[in-house]
Amino acid sequence: MQRAFEWYGEALRLVKRRPLPFVGLAIAVIAAEVLLGFVPLVGRPLGNIVVPILACGLLYGSFAADRGERPRAAHLVAAFAAPVGSLAAVILSSLVVFLAEWVIAWQLAGVNLLAADGDPALSAGEVLLVYAGGVAVSLPLTLVPLVALFEGTGAAGSFAASIAAFRRNVGAFLLYGALSLALLGLAVVTMGIILPVVLPLWAASSYVAWKDLFGATTRSITR
Numbered sequence: 001m002q003r004a005f006e007w008y009g010e011a012l013r014l015v016k017r018r019p020l021p022f023v024g025l026a027i028a029v030i031a032a033e034v035l036l037g038f039v040p041l042v043g044r045p046l047g048n049i050v051v052p053i054l055a056c057g058l059l060y061g062s063f064a065a066d067r068g069e070r071p072r073a074a075h076l077v078a079a080f081a082a083p084v085g086s087l088a089a090v091i092l093s094s095l096v097v098f099l100a101e102w103v104i105a106w107q108l109a110g111v112n113l114l115a116a117d118g119d120p121a122l123s124a125g126e127v128l129l130v131y132a133g134g135v136a137v138s139l140p141l142t143l144v145p146l147v148a149l150f151e152g153t154g155a156a157g158s159f160a161a162s163i164a165a166f167r168r169n170v171g172a173f174l175l176y177g178a179l180s181l182a183l184l185g186l187a188v189v190t191m192g193i194i195l196p197v198v199l200p201l202w203a204a205s206s207y208v209a210w211k212d213l214f215g216a217t218t219r220s221i222t223r
Contacts, residue, residue: 003212004175011204014065015197021071022061022200028076029055030195044114052094053079053087056145058203063150066207085154092155093144093162100137104130124188128181131188135181139173140166146210165213176209 015022032054036047056079061071079090098113105111108129111121122130143162147153153161166173180202187195 026196026199062207086148089148089158
């Protein structure tokens with residue numbers, strides 16, 4: 001379980017190396033999700049495909065910071081150049097988590113998260129419950145995007161590798177999930193003000209976890 005603290009500790013060090021570029025990438029991801037939410041009918045479904053790919057820019061930014069380099073705006077679109085199988089892994093892992101959140105929101109308050117006016121109908125407590133469910137479902141899939149993008153693995157292999165790593169380190173991942181949920185709670189309480197800081201920490205901590213559990217180095221990463 002100590003590993004979870006180490007993952008976040010190292011993630012904090014990575015983000016502190018280049019805080020403003022990380023925050024800039026996070027703001028761009030948040031803005032893309034908000035703007036797509038205003039697009040009638042297709043905005044939210046499209047957001048569930050495009051935004052997770054853009055969010056991978058924070059993973060590439062973490063890799064850059066790990067090498068002493070600066071996260072760049074180009075990292076936002078870097079994942080679009082990945083093989084189709086790797087992109088499928090990223091999208092599918094995100095959709096699985098979203099489906100869990102959708103079911104919880106529907107059961108709690110009859111809210112359809114795909115509707116343009118879905119989120120405002122949820123109270124702060126219900127939002128936390130929805131995301132708590134999403135975090136729980138996401139834990140076995142935490143490393144899917146990293147295995148897919150940085151090892152060039154397809155969807156099936158990425159899911160299998162991430163789930164296997166979770167099963168070998170259940171305690172660490174449970175604590176990791178609790179820490180992630182605590183950060184999310186702070187974001188909800190502050191009305192999302194600290195979300196541009198939380199998102200880079202999430203991404204960097206998952207990057208550190210992948211390096212730790214898979215013995216990866218900055219030289220061994222496929223780009």
